[in-house]
Amino acid sequence: MFDLLIENGRLVMPDGIVRKSMAVKDGRIAAIFPSQKNVDAKHTVDAKDCFILPxxxxxxxxxxxxxxxxxxxxxxxxxxxxxxxxxxxxxxxxxxxxxxxxxxxxxxxxxxxxxxxxxxxxxxxxxxxxxxxxxxxxxxxxxxxxxxxxxxxxxxxxxxxxxxxxxxxxxxxxxxxxxxxxxxxxxxxxxxxxxxxxxxxxxxxxxxxxxxxxxxxxxxxxxxxxxxxxxxxxxxxxxxxxxxxxxxxxxxxxxxxxxxxxxxxxxxxxxxxxxxxxxxxxxxxxxxxxxxxxxxxxxxxxxxxxxxxxxxxxxxxxxxxxxxxxxxxxxxxxxxxxxxxxxxxxxxxxxxxxxxxxxxxxxxxxxxxxxFGLWGRKGALLPGFDADFVLLDAQRDWEIKAKQLEYLNKFSAFVGLTGQGLPVATYLRGQCIYEDGSFPAAPQGKFVLAKGHPVV
The missing domain is CATH 3.20.20.140 (Metal-dependent hydrolases)
Structure with missing residues (x-):
């Protein structure tokens, strides 16, 4: 059984954009399946037609x-x-x-x-x-x-x-x-x-x-x-x-x-x-x-x-x-x-x-x-890579406002810009670390070292 299954999204992979499901096991991308396939997972997320990017x-x-x-x-x-x-x-x-x-x-x-x-x-x-x-x-x-x-x-x-x-x-x-x-x-x-x-x-x-x-x-x-x-x-x-x-x-x-x-x-x-x-x-x-x-x-x-x-x-x-x-x-x-x-x-x-x-x-x-020597662990939606990904709602309109910034000092030259296409959920090694305004998990970032060194 997989830990997590992401369904109904558009996966942005190195060789193209596909409508498939992505399974996560032990913090890594375990498999990518046709969307219709029955897959057992502890948790399932409906990506609701979002783009799923690395x-x-x-x-x-x-x-x-x-x-x-x-x-x-x-x-x-x-x-x-x-x-x-x-x-x-x-x-x-x-x-x-x-x-x-x-x-x-x-x-x-x-x-x-x-x-x-x-x-x-x-x-x-x-x-x-x-x-x-x-x-x-x-x-x-x-x-x-x-x-x-x-x-x-x-x-x-x-x-x-x-x-x-x-x-x-x-x-x-x-x-x-x-x-x-x-x-x-x-x-x-x-x-x-x-x-x-x-x-x-x-x-x-x-x-x-x-x-x-x-x-x-x-x-x-x-x-x-x-x-x-x-x-x-x-x-x-x-x-x-x-x-x-x-x-x-x-x-x-x-x-x-x-x-x-x-x-x-x-x-x-x-x-x-x-x-x-x-x-x-x-x-x-x-x-x-x-x-x-x-x-x-x-x-x-x-x-x-x-x-x-x-x-x-x-x-x-x-x-x-x-x-x-x-x-x-x-x-x-x-x-x-x-x-x-x-x-x-x-x-x-x-x-x-x-x-x-x-x-x-x-x-x-x-x-x-x-x-920077992270390929093979990070940078793509591929089996074996860390399950680091973001769900982006391409239809979501946005305006950057100071009160929305998480910085210690809440000002930025980008305040006031408008556009379309907003990240709505972020996953680090298969764990949701941000979702539509909330941070559901405690800080869990790891120190990643240059190629040839393990993640510690």
Whole structure:
């Protein structure tokens, strides 16, 4: 007898969408049957013609614990994730105090999240100037990937220059590890911001001018050269502009081992939102033009951009204040989006662009699983995989409202957006963790480690 049977849904599988029943046993997908077949199960769920998608793997979040728990924590961030159809998050090594630069710090962060997280979680390790010697131990401890900044991220999280990047990529190549990069050119940003502040230019437009497309393109181009010369692989985070995506497309055509991510903000919002409505819309790289927003979609559709992740980077509302000495430059640059990624992207892809739900499953689940070493356990509705899935009502209209957000700080640049297609139930390893406004189970998220390590 099976533990759970899901009937009357449309399963979004890697090779197509089928109307079949899905059975779960011991937390895994046990079998997929024709809908008419009689199957014994302890519990049966009528999916009521919903689409059943693999649980979203959000490969870029900042839950800010330990250290900045007044901004966000695993409890609130993971509830928001579960409500949004996310079943696994891959959390960044910052903003944490201390940042996750060593195996000991990674293990402490994992222990802290256990018992608090509603969803499974993997942890990125840091890739900074002073932790080269820690990389083997981080790999052994199960770091899912390693985050590097090509611009200033703060004194406790140093950027790497191109020579250091080449060296670290060689180290990670030997360890089977993957580095992810924030691509904005250090010197271009530093020089132009300092000049702006000297001249008293600290408005929102000045921030956009400093964080230019040229800066992002230069960093990506430089990184591509390093990958070409080392034969290593790299993952480019939060691609914000089609010109940047075109560089990545060219590198892929060349056969280089590069993958790329964009975020809902670059597909749904635009620079005028930030200019008119303020720092709640400030992020880095920043929002781009309406034309760029529309053109970036094509690079998701054609596979140049592999994943769509939230880059969920919350803070208190006070940290969005622009009245300080640095004006717009002083406000926190990050958006809260882990809860609304699936519904926002579904509406954009399926309703606005008439794309197949297969694309949604590919960029939100299948590709992240394959890139970050989780394939075979997560990322698809296939027998033997974890029974992580979401029921999405394609006919459900929605408007994002602040009171509906599960974040610790209930504000988001996505408030006010409307669309159609809403996750109504989320299952983690066969257990319902969210259903139409309620959380029926206690937090049970597990620490998932990179390929070669067991789930613990």
């Amino acid at each position: 649980g979203v793997i959000d490969d870029h979040t900042h839950f800010d614990e330990p250290g900045y728990t007044e901004w966000e924590d695993f409890f609130h961030g993971s509830r928001a994730a579960a409500k949004g159809g996310v079943t696994t998050i891959l959390d960044m090594p910052l903003n944490n105090v201390p940042p996750v630069t060593s195996a000991v710090r990674l293990q402490k962060k994992a222990a802290l999240a256990l018992g608090k997280s509603y969803v499974d979680f993997g942890l990125w390790g840091a890739l900074i100037r002073t932790n080269r010697k820690d990389l083997p131990d981080l790999a052994e401890a199960g770091a899912i990937a390693y985050k590097c900044f090509m611009c200033d991220a703060g004194s406790d999280y140093t950027d790497l220059n191109l020579e250091e990047i080449a060296d670290r990529l060689q180290v990670l190549k030997q360890l089977g590890g993957l580095a992810g990069f924030h691509c904005e050119d250090f010197q271009m940003l530093k020089d132009s911001e300092e000049q702006c502040l000297r001249e008293g230019k600290k408005a929102r437009q000045d921030y956009l001018n400093v964080h230019s497309i040229a800066s992002e393109k230069k960093a990506v181009s430089d990184l591509i050269d390093v990958v070409r010369n080392t034969g290593a692989r790299a993952h480019i985070c939060h691609v914000s502009h089609p010109d940047v995506a075109e560089l990545i497309a060219e590198a892929k055509r060349e056969g280089l081992h590069i993958t790329a991510e964009t975020c809902p903000q670059y597909l749904l919002l635009r620079d005028t939102d930030y200019l008119k409505r303020g720092a709640i819309f400030k992020c880095s790289p920043p929002l781009r033009s309406e034309t760029a927003r529309k053109q970036l979609w094509q690079y998701v559709a054609d596979g140049t951009i592999d994943t769509v992740a939230s880059d969920h980077s919350p803070c208190t509302l006070a940290r969005k204040d622009e009245s300080g000495l640095k004006g717009a430059f002083g406000a926190w640059g990050g958006l809260s989006g882990v809860q609304t990624t699936l519904q926002g992207f579904w509406n954009l892809a399926v309703h606005e662009h008439e794309a197949s739900p297969l694309l949604v499953a590919k960029v939100l689940a299948e590709n992240p699983a394959k890139i």
